[in-house]
Amino acid sequence: MAGQIKFGLAEAVVLLALSNMARIFMTFPRSLVELAGPAAWLTPLPGLLLALLQVFFIWLLLKPHPGKTIVEITGDVLGQVAGTLVNIIYIVFFLSVGITFTRIFSEAMIIAALPRTPVSVISIGFIITAMLGAYVGVEALARSARVTYPFVLGGIVLLLTSLYPFFNINNIFPLLGIGPYQVFVQGGLFTGVISEALIAAVIINSFASGKLYAPAVARGVLMGFAYLIILELAFVLVLHWRTASESTLPFYRLSSLIYLGRFFQRIEAIFIIIWGYIVMIKISITLYAASIALAGTLKLSDYRPFIWPLGLIIFIASLLPPDMPSVVILESEYLRTYAWIPTFILPMVVLAVDRLRRRRREQ
Amino acid sequence: MKTVKLVFALAVIIFLSGCWGSQETDQTALVLAMGFDKGKNENVRVTFQIANPKVIAGAAGGGGGGGGDQEKPYLFTTMDAPLPVAAFHLLNVVRSRDISLLHNKIFIFSEEAAREGLARYMQPLNRFRETRGTAFVFVCRGTARDFMERDKLELEVSPAKHYEIVASLTRLHGLGPTAHFTDFYESTKTHSKEPVVPLVGINEKGLGAPAKSQVDSLGDYLAGDLPASGVTAQFLGTAVFSGDKMVGELTGDESRYLLMLKGEMQQSFMVIDDPKRPGHVIGLTLRQARRPVIKTSASGEAPVIDVELFQEPSLVGVPSGINYEDLKLKKVLEKEIARLITEKCQELVSRSQDEFRIDSFGFGQYAKRKYLTVGEWDKYNWHDKYPDAQVNIKVNVKIRRTGLQLKTVKPTM
Numbered sequence: 001m002a003g004q005i006k007f008g009l010a011e012a013v014v015l016l017a018l019s020n021m022a023r024i025f026m027t028f029p030r031s032l033v034e035l036a037g038p039a040a041w042l043t044p045l046p047g048l049l050l051a052l053l054q055v056f057f058i059w060l061l062l063k064p065h066p067g068k069t070i071v072e073i074t075g076d077v078l079g080q081v082a083g084t085l086v087n088i089i090y091i092v093f094f095l096s097v098g099i100t101f102t103r104i105f106s107e108a109m110i111i112a113a114l115p116r117t118p119v120s121v122i123s124i125g126f127i128i129t130a131m132l133g134a135y136v137g138v139e140a141l142a143r144s145a146r147v148t149y150p151f152v153l154g155g156i157v158l159l160l161t162s163l164y165p166f167f168n169i170n171n172i173f174p175l176l177g178i179g180p181y182q183v184f185v186q187g188g189l190f191t192g193v194i195s196e197a198l199i200a201a202v203i204i205n206s207f208a209s210g211k212l213y214a215p216a217v218a219r220g221v222l223m224g225f226a227y228l229i230i231l232e233l234a235f236v237l238v239l240h241w242r243t244a245s246e247s248t249l250p251f252y253r254l255s256s257l258i259y260l261g262r263f264f265q266r267i268e269a270i271f272i273i274i275w276g277y278i279v280m281i282k283i284s285i286t287l288y289a290a291s292i293a294l295a296g297t298l299k300l301s302d303y304r305p306f307i308w309p310l311g312l313i314i315f316i317a318s319l320l321p322p323d324m325p326s327v328v329i330l331e332s333e334y335l336r337t338y339a340w341i342p343t344f345i346l347p348m349v350v351l352a353v354d355r356l357r358r359r360r361r362e363q
Numbered sequence: 364m365k366t367v368k369l370v371f372a373l374a375v376i377i378f379l380s381g382c383w384g385s386q387e388t389d390q391t392a393l394v395l396a397m398g399f400d401k402g403k404n405e406n407v408r409v410t411f412q413i414a415n416p417k418v419i420a421g422a423a424g425g426g427g428g429g430g431g432d433q434e435k436p437y438l439f440t441t442m443d444a445p446l447p448v449a450a451f452h453l454l455n456v457v458r459s460r461d462i463s464l465l466h467n468k469i470f471i472f473s474e475e476a477a478r479e480g481l482a483r484y485m486q487p488l489n490r491f492r493e494t495r496g497t498a499f500v501f502v503c504r505g506t507a508r509d510f511m512e513r514d515k516l517e518l519e520v521s522p523a524k525h526y527e528i529v530a531s532l533t534r535l536h537g538l539g540p541t542a543h544f545t546d547f548y549e550s551t552k553t554h555s556k557e558p559v560v561p562l563v564g565i566n567e568k569g570l571g572a573p574a575k576s577q578v579d580s581l582g583d584y585l586a587g588d589l590p591a592s593g594v595t596a597q598f599l600g601t602a603v604f605s606g607d608k609m610v611g612e613l614t615g616d617e618s619r620y621l622l623m624l625k626g627e628m629q630q631s632f633m634v635i636d637d638p639k640r641p642g643h644v645i646g647l648t649l650r651q652a653r654r655p656v657i658k659t660s661a662s663g664e665a666p667v668i669d670v671e672l673f674q675e676p677s678l679v680g681v682p683s684g685i686n687y688e689d690l691k692l693k694k695v696l697e698k699e700i701a702r703l704i705t706e707k708c709q710e711l712v713s714r715s716q717d718e719f720r721i722d723s724f725g726f727g728q729y730a731k732r733k734y735l736t737v738g739e740w741d742k743y744n745w746h747d748k749y750p751d752a753q754v755n756i757k758v759n760v761k762i763r764r765t766g767l768q769l770k771t772v773k774p775t776m
Contacts, residue, residue, distance in 0.1 A: 117383035170728035176735045243549040259497040
């Protein structure tokens with residue numbers, strides 16, 4: 001199985017951080033502003049705690065089963081029928097993430113850069129790249145993420161530095177935005193649901209050591225949330241929340257606002273490349289995770305035969321939503337709500353059953 | 364396997380090359396400035412100033428060009444349409460090239476359109492992907508079309524460059540604000556600050572326009588009223604908005620105080636009456652030492668706003684020959700400058716409260732800091748409370764430099 005190829009902590013952290021960051025470059029920051037107003041940048045704080053909690057529980061589940069992925073553990077603990085059902089839910093979740101990211105980012109590319117290109121053509125571009133990424137394996141994705149990370153970081157630093165003259169500190173007031181419930185409870189639930197803890201649990205055998213799970217995922221999540229907080233804060237500082245909540249692509253708008261004299265403007269094209277890269281990583285890793293999970297569920301040694309059919313499913317399903325607002329609602333209102341089931345509730349159930357059985361066995 | 368990889372790589376290159384969206388430069392016409400007037404039958408009248416590549420290519424290269432002596436580096440087309448973007452698309456019917464707004468840096472709205480409300484113009488433009496948020500916005504006394512056609516670009520070939528530089532010159536004179544499209548659009552949607560836009564106009568009377576007689580009224584004109592020869596277009600003063608509707612005009616001098624109170628005045632020139640020899644004048648260059656300190660108490664029916672300004676003027680001209688470089692006399696002058704700025708700022712604030720009834724200074728942005736949630740802030744209703752606010756202004760003036768002269772010696776008789 002291609003998953004035998006290993007990579008280290010740095011690659012794992014960067015891969016998971018970039019995967020987590022992908023949402024920042026879509027409509028997600030706008031949704032946070034709509035939810036919490038000027039306090040949108042505070043919503044990831046409770047979300048981070050919830051995300052770390054997910055990592056902690058999945059780590060508790062993985063710890064007693066060294067060398068096994070969450071798919072294998074679920075099968076072992078819940079039995080063939082229930083285990084397969086739960087694993088299928090994981091796979092559907094990965095595919096759903098891939099589908100929504102493919103469609104939203106394809107639409108984003110049309111809005112920002114390729115207005116006359118059919119959405120299907122852009123989606124095909126993303127899917128082919130994602131399939132290629134998944135085919136060459138997670139090691140290639142992780143190493144390419146590690147190599148490219150300085151450019152991503154450089155782009156973000158450039159964005160923040162160039163936007164500094166446009167920051168208006170008054171924009172973050174009233175400090176609690178729409179209200180504490182929206183900021184800390186709804187915002188926490190909205191930002192806290194992440195796919196990376198589950199993805200890492202599926203690809204754990206590609207890590208140099210199973211012990212890397214907790215440090216790699218926790219650091220990746222911390223990095224992803226740090227970027228989210230910083231960039232969301234920049235978004236709110238530059239645009240008043242009422243205007244910010246109108247923006248389809250917050251960071252495209254921000255980068256197009258950069259104006260440092262007559263000779264330093266119109267640099268949004270640079271950022272489109274960076275976002276494109278991050279989203280390709282995201283779609284590739286979810287397609288890879290879905291393929292690996294399916295191979296694991298069916299107890300097959302190679303995941304690669306599944307790349308083509310699953311990629312095709314992502315491509316076709318991504319074209320099903322009738323329009324951009326529909327897919328944004330699908331992502332923000334349905335996927336983010338129900339994502340708690342595969343990312344939190346099901347691993348908790350598996351953990352509880354596993355613990356119970358162990359205790360019984362010990363007694 | 365190599366073949367598969369090659370096919371994948373080729374597919375990526377083909378599908379990501381953006382063939383559908385490609386625009387050849389020799390098939391594209393670049394709009395450099397847009398003007399908006401009221402059209403017939405509820406339409407908007409949009410004037411496009413389009414780069415003429417035949418002439419611009421020659422001018423940029425320093426000679427030649429295929430345009431001939433008579434052709435200008437830009438062309439005008441005016442269209443009536445229900446929406447600005449619709450006019451833009453209709454333009455493709457009139458001009459032989461694919462029209463692009465990607466290089467448009469200027470939006471000029473007529474005063475008539477501005478007084479009716481600019482939302483119908485701004486909303487579609489804000490949605491349109493080719494609109495640049497950094498484009499400059501002006502309000503024109505008279506029609507935008509007339510202004511654009513009569514504004515002679517004597518120092519520049521490109522109108523975009525011309526307007527862009529003119530807009531940035533406020534950092535030197537401080538007699539008008541700068542407004543980018545996104546700033547303006549944003550201000551129309553917030554409750555804590557109202558938009559202000561630079562005013563432009565055509566000077567019809569040249570030097571025959573009436574000049575002001577008061578010594579402290581250097582820039583006390585609206586665009587188009589300043590007596591000047593040669594150049595007909597003037598960029599002076601401010602259009603004041605309540606939401607998307609223009610509600611008044613500020614002269615150049617008032618604009619200076621507006622910028623001071625907003626903390627956006629970088630430099631300006633000012634002439635005051637000589638405190639030691641009335642009838643004589645003193646010329647000063649004003650510079651903002653630091654941003655204003657604004658404190659608000661916005662809990663009762665009438666908010667209290669304390670504004671502290673910090674100005675560092677430099678002496679430019681003292682025709683009376685009095686030695687204001689002397690430390691004691693310098694203090695006298697500083698006191699007089701502070702008194703005058705306080706008085707003028709107070710007058711402007713009173714005008715904003717009594718006449719316009721809006722907070723163009725953005726004091727509301729500071730007042731909302733006292734509130735924890737948007738709901739509480741909205742409930743306070745700053746827009747209604749501001750006209751009754753008590754605004755206390757304190758001006759700190761420190762003359763730091765006296766130019767190339769450290770002392771003025773009386774001339775011998």
